[in-house]
Amino acid sequence: MTIDIQTAQPYQVSIEAGALDRVGGIARGCGKPGAKAMLISDSRVFPLYGERVKASLEQAGFPTSSYIFPAGEQSKLISTVCDMYRALAEADFTRTDFIVTLGGGVTGDMGGFAAATFLRGIGFIQVPTSLLAMVDASVGGKTGVDLPFGKNLVGAFHQPMAVVADPETLRTLPEHFFRDGMGEVVKYGCIADAPLFQALEQGTALSDLSSMLETCVTCKKRLVEEDAQDMGRRMLLNFGHTFGHALEKLHGFQGLSHGEAVGVGMVMACQAGENLGVTLPGTAQRVRALLGKLGLPTEDTFTKEEVVAATALDKKSTGSTLRLVLLKGIGESMLYPITREKLLAAL
């Protein structure tokens, strides 16, 4: 199945078992005759799928070199991107050549950032291999790296030429990474898709992974098309993230994964929403029960004072006002500007 994303540079998301072998054909469809490709991947994913994707690109007529970095968020540094620039320069890349990112969110964000900035911008194809990257990070053009003071603090909007998701790669995804991605899947149910939330509650959503991925990407498509630059409705995707990012920071970006932190953040946002009279009573309990069923945590040991204080570098805040995302009920969300003081009282 394919989903068209109608941003300034339109592109297609392909979701199909075996799609890894079609990356070369898809690149050819993007109109890149005579171009070179650089496959960017990490030390965990490249040994699993790198040669297959490389073969597909070469069979389609794209001479392909590769750049592999040590797997993990600790590699998401500007220095790793500098190493990518060196590899691109050594391979004599010009503006018509392109990058293919093969891996999870770290690979896509960082390889996408290299593509956004090398020679002031070259094309790239996202080949996400984690659930988190398939349902969120690979679609919408957000690219970037971490700084010592926070995650994703440097970046650029740069839409890919195509996204190619092969659900079969999820079979080799370690269980905790799969759970991590489920946090974002629950988020889509919460903010925009009550039937998805119900299917997750009933345990039926996971029986057809491709269709679950399609539902999530379609939800993201609508928000990205409306607001590619993240100035308005796209911020609804930040549900659970204001508290989630704060918790990740409090944990020193170790021990609590992104999806786990977002899960706890969603419960906190529902509780705040219920206390503010915005969210239908009982919503927090439904979200808590679903996350628990999926093996995700629903609370943390840091105090609400510590969590609210740690929201200071949230990219969606203006001065002392946070743009919190609250639910009216399951499947319906809204932006709710609130001061840290009022938020603390609501928690």
Ligand code: GLY
């Ligand atoms: N991951 C949130 C967004 O793409 O806006």
